[in-house]
Amino acid sequence: MSKYSSQEMVLNMGPHHPSTHGVLRFILQTDGEMMVKAVPDVGFLHRGIEKIAEKLPWQGFMPYTDRVDYVASVNCNLGYAVAVEKLADIAVPEKAEYLRVIAAELSRIGSHFIGFGALLLDLGAVTPFVHALRERETFNDLMEMLCGARLTHNYVRIGGVSQDLPQGFKTKCRNFVDHLEHEFIDEFNDLISYNTILINRLANVGVITAEEANEYTLTGPNLRGSGVKFDLRKDEPYGIYDRFDFDVPVGTGKYGVPGDCYDRYWIRIEEVVQSCRIIRQALYGLPGSGEIRTRLAKPFTVPAGEIYVRTESPRGELGYYLISDGGKNPFRLKIRTGSFSSMTIIEHLSQGVMVADLVAIIGSLDVVAPEIDR
Amino acid sequence: MDPEKLITILTSRLGIAVQSMDAMKNDDLMIVVDKKHLITAAGTLKNDPALGFSTLMNHLGVDYGDSMAVIYNLYSPALKQKVTVKVYLDRDNPEVPSLERAFRGIDWFERETYDLFGIRFIGHGNLKRLLLPEDWDGHPLRKDYVYPALYNGIETARIDMMNETDEAGEPHV
């Protein structure tokens, strides 16, 4: 009989912990620094967006899609618009398609800056995060020029986009893209990506194999980080993505094994470069004149039917399942988001890692809390 | 893959489980499956080498007013084909077998559907509310849901400034 007994400690991480990326809670069972299990507890940001959608006109729901993932709102706008257009057979003008691609890829860049920036912040590297935010600032300025808002852009409309490019946008955007591809990314990699401490923190940590990724329905960069070459822009092109030439980076285990945190981090940096390429091509191919928006019938109704349309958002597959009964409002609207399925794997990944690794894992999965709860 | 060929394969493999099969707007197939045969149908869809619908994209519940349904969106990376599997449920007693065995990632999706629709998944290991508090009343996405005025004695409605009036009955400006 021993006088002292040891027991596991239950730690409450969140809902306002610095590294939970929004209002998100984990219940950790730890044995000292080692983690036995981390159980996520979500729902703090549940706003009932799907219920709200049932009460709103089809166009009126567009601003709410901004709030699904506020870091990459254009991508959420785009997914919804594509879904409604497919269900209602609305053609989108050529020019609007190009504008959508430009805005969506800019938004992807901005989102990835937050994604890997916040990961680095969680690992204690503050300066790279601020440098990433500095570049995101240019993206914010560009979007403000384009549509007048810096965060909730609400740029895409059903049947087109809200506004044409303003004066000076093309030059500024091209400079931004060139700066990123040729200056910023290289400097950023020198500053932090190749740093031994960072590699030690991320490589071989939180390894997700390709099978596991598929089983847990991971999508987007998290799936590609595990070595699966699957990108909806290539494999199931929506809009005009089939016209652009870009690569799909996949995780190869640059410093560890494929599917570790470093791969997921590195994929995001590579995707920024690919998005730069797409933007440059889109700016080149953008028609000089033309309609930017199809006129919708008034009142706008969508023929009865059901559809599931998925698009590639920075956090993975963004799917809208729409059911219309032919009325002015959606009958049922379900948003399937990348962060939601990314969260399900955390309980599995967190077994037997350290508290500091959990922080890296959460950061590398790039979850955004409102997207989980909707 | 040729949709007609796929329909032939699906009909032969799934057999009596299929109640109907339609094409959807975006070249998907909508397969309505009988509740009793859901687990076998899902197993066939996932494991049959000619099909290989191994990726679960999405899962949701629907309240049609007179009946309920659960919908599974599956994707086959080999065929590059999506199918939508739909199961109609009895609205008064919505129960459906859980697909946790076939698709591990469905765990949270089913919890969300249970949370928002009250559809019970038989065999789910941890069927608790996901998004709403555990002591919440009702299932909000049902069509007959009435938003409760009180939650644990706290008023849930917020004052709408646009409807608020002062003592004289004039709106605040």
Next chain:
Amino acid sequence: MYSAANKLYEILNQHLGAYGVPETVITIAAYVVPCVLVLGLISTIAGMLTYAERKISADIQNRVGPNRVGPFGLLQFPVDGVKLLFKEDIIPDAADKKLFKLAPYLVFTATVLASLVIPFGGSFIVADLNIGLIFIIVVSSLLVVGFLMSGWASNNKWALLGGIRSAAQIISYEIPTALTLLTVVLITGTFSLQEIVKAQGPYPWQWFVFYNPFMMVAFIIFFISSLAEMNRTPFDFPEAESELVSGYNVEYSGMRFALFFAAEFSNIFITASLATAVFLGGGNIGMDPYSSGLGFQLLMVAVFFAKAIPLCFVTIWVRWTLPRLRIDQMMSMCWKYFIPISFVCLVLTAAWMLAFDGNGIFWRMPKT
């Protein structure tokens, strides 16, 4: 064994003793006055360093930094201090109240105690103990007690984890720090810091850091492991704001928090001072620290600060560049890399001294 206190005692005795002031009073005054002065100096420098940290981090991150209070925001740190003084002092209900209150004082005291034997140049040293180096090593281990105490007494699991991490970290990194300091002791044969400074010369090649190649390695190891000892990035595990929220001081507020904060920044300065005195020649300008005139003495102080302050800046610069290690990696770094290498440095320096009769590359052993 001669210091500011002795000098002050002589002066006071000369002037006050004539008026019949008892000798005990003079003795106490002679020791208390320099202590208070050093306390003031250390606190002010800690405050200035918080300002420097914020300004440098802002420069590195394309920001402006504090710029609203006073010219260039220079008055930011007294304003912050006053704010913290007036803040409500919150003590958690479930905390062990006595220990909770005691811990910040212990941490701060341990830091300030170390400053008593630092030779700031000239005769500006409170007490030139003949075991000065050992005193510093011993006193800085006292920090662990304070950190553990605050972590335990807060009755918060995050704070507890922070306290335990800090204990593990400081105790491990004591070893390489002490070993690298020992190499210098090997050369000079004394633990007195004033003697060590005196043994070096005013020119860089007369500093111990350039004594031989191994001393340079030892200096770098000393610098990095003292980063770990004062909980600075990349070794800021006890605080680790993104993992442990804020670690051992998570439950503290107001003045008690300010004491932790002041202790952290005083520690930066004290470590930099120690490195300056031991490896970089301190305030040595080639003159006797006690007998030279006041002007030369102040020049020595200036030289000392001109070496110590840039070292503080390097500490800050490192923090804003690097990410944080993981706790087990930090440990393996200490036990696998730092301790063996510092041992090797110690042994090789000893061998060097045997081979070259105690002479360094440029440094010459004084004839006895």
Next chain:
Amino acid sequence: MNAVAAYFKNIKDAVSTTLTGMRITLRYWVREPAITVEYPDRLGKGKTKDDIVADRFRGFLKLDSLKCIGCMQCMRICPINCIRINVEKGPVGRMLTLFDINQAKCMYCGLCVEECPSQALTFTKRFEGACFDVRELRIAHILAPTPVAKLRRDGKGESS
């Protein structure tokens, strides 16, 4: 032997990558200027608050009551019902008696501005909404009953 080589390679990598990083931060420390906009009082030479936002900025809403045709489309499209309009039949025709916008609730989505057929409703660049009572943000755009405008052919409203 491999282990020894790896040991020294680790040291070399750690030192070199750290120094690379520190070189970059040093460059920023010494050379690169701050890019912060020191809102609100140091915006830069000759700049006003209007200059720091883009031309299309979606700020507070503004109604040109001479152009408003009282069609209520903005009210209908608004996803959160923050616009309230009242049109009454007066002696000379339809009169606009109430046009309130709750700027506290408004989410600046811009749907109402796009919907407005006579371009009576526009965005301003005003973005500062701090006030002591939230009711101050319910802004009345019609103070006295105003006759509604007629929609002109070119899409511009005209006072009748």
